[in-house]
Amino acid sequence: MPFHSHVLKNGMRIIAETSPSARSTALGFFVRTGARDESPEVAGVSHFLEHMVFKGTPRRTALDVNRDFDRIGAHYNAFTSEENTVFYAAILPEYLPQAVDILTDILRPSLRDEDFDMEKNVIIEEIGMYEDQPTWSAYDHAKKAYFADHPLGNSVLGTADSIRALARDQMHAYFERRYVAANITAVAAGNLDWERLIALVEQHCGDWNSGPTGRQNIRETKGSGAFQLLTKEKVTQEHVILIAPGPAANDPLRYSADTLALALGDDSGSRLYWALVDPGLADSADCSYHEYEGTGSFYTSMSCEPSRMQENLAIVKGLLATMRREGITEEELQQAKSKILSRVVRGSERPMGRMQAIGMSWTYLNQYRSVDDELKAFEAVSLKSIREVLDRYPVDQVTTLALGPLADLKAASNGQK
Amino acid sequence: MPFHSHVLKNGMRIIAETSPSARSTALGFFVRTGARDESPEVAGVSHFLEHMVFKGTPRRTALDVNRDFDRIGAHYNAFTSEENTVFYAAILPEYLPQAVDILTDILRPSLRDEDFDMEKNVIIEEIGMYEDQPTWSAYDHAKKAYFADHPLGNSVLGTADSIRALARDQMHAYFERRYVAANITAVAAGNLDWERLIALVEQHCGDWNSGPTGRQNIRETKGSGAFQLLTKEKVTQEHVILIAPGPAANDPLRYSADTLALALGDDSGSRLYWALVDPGLADSADCSYHEYEGTGSFYTSMSCEPSRMQENLAIVKGLLATMRREGITEEELQQAKSKILSRVVRGSERPMGRMQAIGMSWTYLNQYRSVDDELKAFEAVSLKSIREVLDRYPVDQVTTLALGPLADLKAASNGQK
Numbered sequence: 001m002p003f004h005s006h007v008l009k010n011g012m013r014i015i016a017e018t019s020p021s022a023r024s025t026a027l028g029f030f031v032r033t034g035a036r037d038e039s040p041e042v043a044g045v046s047h048f049l050e051h052m053v054f055k056g057t058p059r060r061t062a063l064d065v066n067r068d069f070d071r072i073g074a075h076y077n078a079f080t081s082e083e084n085t086v087f088y089a090a091i092l093p094e095y096l097p098q099a100v101d102i103l104t105d106i107l108r109p110s111l112r113d114e115d116f117d118m119e120k121n122v123i124i125e126e127i128g129m130y131e132d133q134p135t136w137s138a139y140d141h142a143k144k145a146y147f148a149d150h151p152l153g154n155s156v157l158g159t160a161d162s163i164r165a166l167a168r169d170q171m172h173a174y175f176e177r178r179y180v181a182a183n184i185t186a187v188a189a190g191n192l193d194w195e196r197l198i199a200l201v202e203q204h205c206g207d208w209n210s211g212p213t214g215r216q217n218i219r220e221t222k223g224s225g226a227f228q229l230l231t232k233e234k235v236t237q238e239h240v241i242l243i244a245p246g247p248a249a250n251d252p253l254r255y256s257a258d259t260l261a262l263a264l265g266d267d268s269g270s271r272l273y274w275a276l277v278d279p280g281l282a283d284s285a286d287c288s289y290h291e292y293e294g295t296g297s298f299y300t301s302m303s304c305e306p307s308r309m310q311e312n313l314a315i316v317k318g319l320l321a322t323m324r325r326e327g328i329t330e331e332e333l334q335q336a337k338s339k340i341l342s343r344v345v346r347g348s349e350r351p352m353g354r355m356q357a358i359g360m361s362w363t364y365l366n367q368y369r370s371v372d373d374e375l376k377a378f379e380a381v382s383l384k385s386i387r388e389v390l391d392r393y394p395v396d397q398v399t400t401l402a403l404g405p406l407a408d409l410k411a412a413s414n415g416q417k
Numbered sequence: 418m419p420f421h422s423h424v425l426k427n428g429m430r431i432i433a434e435t436s437p438s439a440r441s442t443a444l445g446f447f448v449r450t451g452a453r454d455e456s457p458e459v460a461g462v463s464h465f466l467e468h469m470v471f472k473g474t475p476r477r478t479a480l481d482v483n484r485d486f487d488r489i490g491a492h493y494n495a496f497t498s499e500e501n502t503v504f505y506a507a508i509l510p511e512y513l514p515q516a517v518d519i520l521t522d523i524l525r526p527s528l529r530d531e532d533f534d535m536e537k538n539v540i541i542e543e544i545g546m547y548e549d550q551p552t553w554s555a556y557d558h559a560k561k562a563y564f565a566d567h568p569l570g571n572s573v574l575g576t577a578d579s580i581r582a583l584a585r586d587q588m589h590a591y592f593e594r595r596y597v598a599a600n601i602t603a604v605a606a607g608n609l610d611w612e613r614l615i616a617l618v619e620q621h622c623g624d625w626n627s628g629p630t631g632r633q634n635i636r637e638t639k640g641s642g643a644f645q646l647l648t649k650e651k652v653t654q655e656h657v658i659l660i661a662p663g664p665a666a667n668d669p670l671r672y673s674a675d676t677l678a679l680a681l682g683d684d685s686g687s688r689l690y691w692a693l694v695d696p697g698l699a700d701s702a703d704c705s706y707h708e709y710e711g712t713g714s715f716y717t718s719m720s721c722e723p724s725r726m727q728e729n730l731a732i733v734k735g736l737l738a739t740m741r742r743e744g745i746t747e748e749e750l751q752q753a754k755s756k757i758l759s760r761v762v763r764g765s766e767r768p769m770g771r772m773q774a775i776g777m778s779w780t781y782l783n784q785y786r787s788v789d790d791e792l793k794a795f796e797a798v799s800l801k802s803i804r805e806v807l808d809r810y811p812v813d814q815v816t817t818l819a820l821g822p823l824a825d826l827k828a829a830s831n832g833q834k
Contacts, residue, residue, distance in 0.1 A: 021438065022766070023762045023765065023766065023788070024759070024762050024763055024766065063695075066686055067686060070683075070685060070686035070752055070756070071751075071752050071755060072755055072759075073752075073754075073755030073756040073757070073758060073759035073760070074759070075759060075760075075763060090759070091759065092755075092758060092759055092762060095755075268483060268487060269483055269484060278480075334488075335487055335488050335490075337490075338487075338488060338489055338509075338512075339487070339490040340490070341490060341509060342441070342489075342490035342491070342492060342507070342508065342509055343490070343492075345440045345441050345509060346441055346492060346507055346767070346769075348440065349439070349440065349441065349767045349768070350766045351766070371440070
C-alpha cells in the first residue's frame with residue numbers, strides 16, 4: 001500500500017496510506033498537544049478545547065456540525081491524551097471533500113462565550129463521573145504519584161476547580177499557540193485520491209497560521225517510587241496500580257516492552273492471570289506498556305476484595321521481582337508474540353486502524369511504518385531483547401497507589417510475603 | 418470475493434467467503450438454537466450451555482481450552498440470543514487447523530457435574546448483575562410484555578430460579594437435541610483455503626450425530642399492546658421501552674424497516690434525537706429494528722428524569738403517530754441511507770464482520786449475500802417502500818414498559834399530550 005507525504009507552506013503535514021481496494025476512507029487531524037503541554041493554571045484545557053471544537057465555527061453552529069457529519073453518514077469522534085488531541089472520521093470515499101471541509105472548519109472553532117460557559121458544566125460533570133469510577137480514579141492518582149513534578153503526571157481532565165477557574169481567553173491563547181499549522185498532521189488511509197487530498201487540505205488550511213511547535217520538558221523519569229493509600233469508604237473493592245519505568249516511544253525496545261507486558265499481564269493467559277484471576281484471588285489483574293515522548297512505563301493494576309489486598313499485593317510484587325530476575329520463558333515469548341501479531345493484523349484491517357497507526361508513527365518517529373514493518377519488529381523480539389528491557393528498566397521498582405475502603409496497607413517488600 | 422458452500426453427509430453445512438488479500442481468518446460455528454427453543458422448565462439453558470462449552474471436553478480441561486486459544490493468539494468469544502448460539506475466533510491464517518480443532522472439540526463438551534455446579538453460580542451472579550442494570554432489565558421485561566406467550570418473549574439468561582433448578586441431565590438432553598450436525602453451520606471468511614477447510618471440518622465433525630432440526634412455534638405476532646409500569650425505587654432515572662411490530666428476517670422489507678428505525682431513532686441526528694436528546698429533555702432516546710424468524714419488531718427506548726417521563730412519553734408517542742401517518746422526508750431518507758451504507762461498508766472491512774454477516778444470511782435466508790447485494794438492497798429503499806412498512810406494521814401500536822422510581826404513569830394516548 002503506497003505511502004505519501006507532503007508539507008504545506010505553513011508547515012502543516014499531510015500523510016496517507018492509500019489502498020484502492022478499500023471501500024472506505026479514514027481521515028484524522030492529529031494535533032500534537034495534550035495535558036503535558038498545560039501549565040497548572042489551565043489544567044484540563046486540551047480536553048475542554050477538544051469539546052469546544054464541536055461547538056461551532058463562524059460557518060457552522062454546533063447543530064450544523066452534527067447535521068453535516070450525519071448527512072454523509074460519517075462515523076466521527078475525537079480524543080485527548082497526555083500528548084495528542086485527535087479528531088477523526090470514517091466515511092465512504094465519495095464524501096472526502098465534505099469530510100475535509102467539516103473537520104478543517106471545526107479545527108478553527110469560534111469558542112463563543114455562551115458555548116464555553118455551557119460546556120464548562122458538561123466537563124465538570126464528566127470529571128465527577130470519572131472520579132466516581134475507582135479504576136479511572138486510581139489510574140489518574142497513580143500517574144500523578146509516579147510522575148510527580150514531571151508534566152506527564154498532569155490529569156487529562158484537569159480538576160473541577162481548574163476547569164471552573166478557566167477563562168475563555170486562556171483557552172483561546174492556548175489554542176493560538178498549540179493549534180498552529182506546523183503542529184497539526186492531516187492523516188488519511190483507505191480509498192482516496194492522494195492529489196485530491198492535498199488540494200482539499202491546501203484549500204482549507206493553506207492560510208492557517210504557522211508558529212513554533214514542539215514541547216518543553218521532554219525528559220526521562222523512573223518514577224517517584226512512592227507508596228500511597230487513598231481511603232475511599234464508598235468503594236467496594238480495593239484497587240492498586242503499580243507503575244514501573246519503561247522505554248520511550250522512539251526506543252527500538254518498545255516492541256520488546258510491549259511483548260513483555262503481555263506475557264506479564266494480558267487479560268487472559270498471562271502470569272498475573274494465572275496467579276490471581278484464574279484461581280479467583282482477584283477480580284482483575286493486568287499489565288500494559290505505555291509509551292510517551294521521552295519516557296515510558298509499565299502499568300500493572302489489580303482489584304480484589306479488600307481483605308485479600310495485602311496478600312495479593314505481595315504476590316504481584318513477587319511476580320515482578322521474579323520476572324526482573326529470570327525474565328520470561330521461550331513458550332511465554334511465543335505465546336505473547338502470537339497474540340501481538342494477531343492484534344496488529346486485526347487492527348490493520350480497517351482504514352480507521354491504519355489511519356491511527358500511521359498517524360501515531362509519524363507523531364513519535366517522523367516515520368512511516370507499514371504493517372509489515374510492525375510485524376517484523378515484533379517477530380524480532382527475543383529473550384535477549386526482553387532481558388535488555390528488564391536490565392535497563394527494573395520492572396519491580398514501582399510507584400504504588402492503592403484506592404478503596406482499606407484504612408491501612410503495607411508496602412509489601414519485593415518477592416516475599 | 419468467491420463464496421463456497423458444502424454439506425457433510427451428516428447434514429452439517431460449511432460456508433465461506435474467501436479473500437486472498439486478507440491477512441486474517443474468521444471462523445464461527447452457528448448453532449441454530451436459543452432462548453426461543455427452550456421450554457419453561459429449562460429457561461436459560463442455551464446461554465448456560467454456551468458457558469459450559471468452554472469448560473472442557475474429554476481431550477481438554479477448561480484451562481487447556483484457554484491456553485490452546487491463547488497459544489495461537491486467537492481473539493475468541495461466543496454469544497447466545499433468542500435464536501442463535503455462536504462460537505467464533507479470529508486468527509492468523511496459518512492457525513486454521515488449530516482453530517478448527519479447538520472450536521469443534523469444545524462443541525462436544527463433557528458437561529462435568531462439578532463444572533456444571535460451579536458455573537451455575539457464575540450464571541446466577543450474571544443474572545443478578547444484569548437485573549441491576551435498568552436498561553437491560555427494562556428491555557427483558559418489555560420483550561416479555563410484548564411477546565406474552567410467544568416463545569420470543571423467553572429471557573436469554575433465564576431466571577435465578579430456573580437456573581438453580583436446572584439439572585445437568587436436562588442440559589445434556591437439550592444439547593443432544595439441538596447441537597446435532599444438521600443444526601450447525603461452520604462459517605469462515607478471510608484468508609483461507611476452502612478445500613482445506615472442508616477437510617478439517619469433515620475430519621473433526623464427520624462423525625457427529627445428525628437428527629431433526631428446525632424449531633417450533635414460528636409465527637408472527639403484533640404484540641400484546643400492554644402497558645406496564647415496574648416501580649424500582651433504587652433506580653435513579655425512569656426508563657421506557659415501546660415495542661411495535663415489524664417485518665420478519667426473511668421479508669424483503671427488512672431493509673426499509675432498518676432505514677426507518679434509523680431515521681426515527683439513530684443515536685445522533687434522528688427524530689427522537691432532535692426532539693428529546695438534543696434539547697436535554699431525555700438522557701437517551703433511540704429506536705432499532707430487531708428481526709427474528711417469522712416476525713420482527715421496532716424497539717424504541719428512552720430514559721429521563723422521572724419527573725419528565727409523562728411528558729416525554731407523550732412526545733415519543735406523538736412522534737410515532739406522526740411517522741406512521743406521514744412517513745419520513747426525502748432528506749431523512751437520504752441521511753439514513755448514508756449512515757446505513759457507511760455502517761455496512763465499515764462492518765464488512767474485517768473477516769470477522771463478513772463471517773458474522775454471511776452466517777446470519779445463511780441462517781435466516783439460506784442464501785449468500787455479498788456486500789454489494791446488501792448495499793444494493795439498502796440503496797433501493799424508497800419513500801414508497803417505507804410507506805409499505807408503515808402500512809403493514811403500524812409503528813405507533815405499541816406495547817409499553819416503564820421501569821424506574823415512578824409509582825404512577827399514564828399510557829399517553831397517541832399523538833397528543
